[in-house]
Amino acid sequence: xxxxxxxxxxxxxxxxxxxxxxxxxxxxxxxxxxxxxxxxxxxxxxxxxxxxxxxxxxxxxxxxxxxxxxxxxxxxxxxxxxxxxxxxxxxxxxxxxxxxxxxxxxxxxxxxxxxxxxxx
Numbered sequence: 001x002x003x004x005x006x007x008x009x010x011x012x013x014x015x016x017x018x019x020x021x022x023x024x025x026x027x028x029x030x031x032x033x034x035x036x037x038x039x040x041x042x043x044x045x046x047x048x049x050x051x052x053x054x055x056x057x058x059x060x061x062x063x064x065x066x067x068x069x070x071x072x073x074x075x076x077x078x079x080x081x082x083x084x085x086x087x088x089x090x091x092x093x094x095x096x097x098x099x100x101x102x103x104x105x106x107x108x109x110x111x112x113x114x115x116x117x118x119x120x
Contacts, residue, residue, distance in 0.1 A: 050106025052078035058104045059083065068096050076101070081108035088116040 050058075055078040063069040063076075074087035074097055083101050087094070094115055101110045 050081070052080065055081065055083060055104055055106045059101045059107075062100045062104065063097065066096065066100060068093050069100070072097070077113075078107075081106055083107055083110045084113040085110065086112070086114040088118055090120050091117055092120065 056076050059076050059078075063072065063074060069089075072087060072089050072093055074085055074089065077084050083104075085097060085101060087097070089097070094112070094117070098110055098112075101107060
C-alpha cells in the first residue's frame, strides 16, 4: 500500500513540475513583444493572440473567397479561439469549411454546433 501511495505522490510531483516548467501551457514572449500561447490541449499551436471578432471575420472572409462556400449560409462564432459553426450544406462543403476555419489565425479548435447535410 505504501508503494502505491509513493507512486501517486511521485506522479503528482512530476505532473506539477511539468506544468511549472512550461510544458502544460502558459505564455511566452518574443523580442517583438507579441505574446504567444501554447498548450498541450491545442495541439501545440503557437501564434499571436487574436480576438474572437478577428477570428470570425477572417473565417467569414475566407468563406466568401472560396468558390464552394461563397454562397453557403454558414454561421460562425468564436469564443476564446474555439470556433463553432452552423449551416445547411453538402458534406463536401462542410469539410471545406472546417478546413478553412482551422487554418485561420488564432483558432484553437473548430466544432459544428449544428449542421444539416443536403445532397450534392
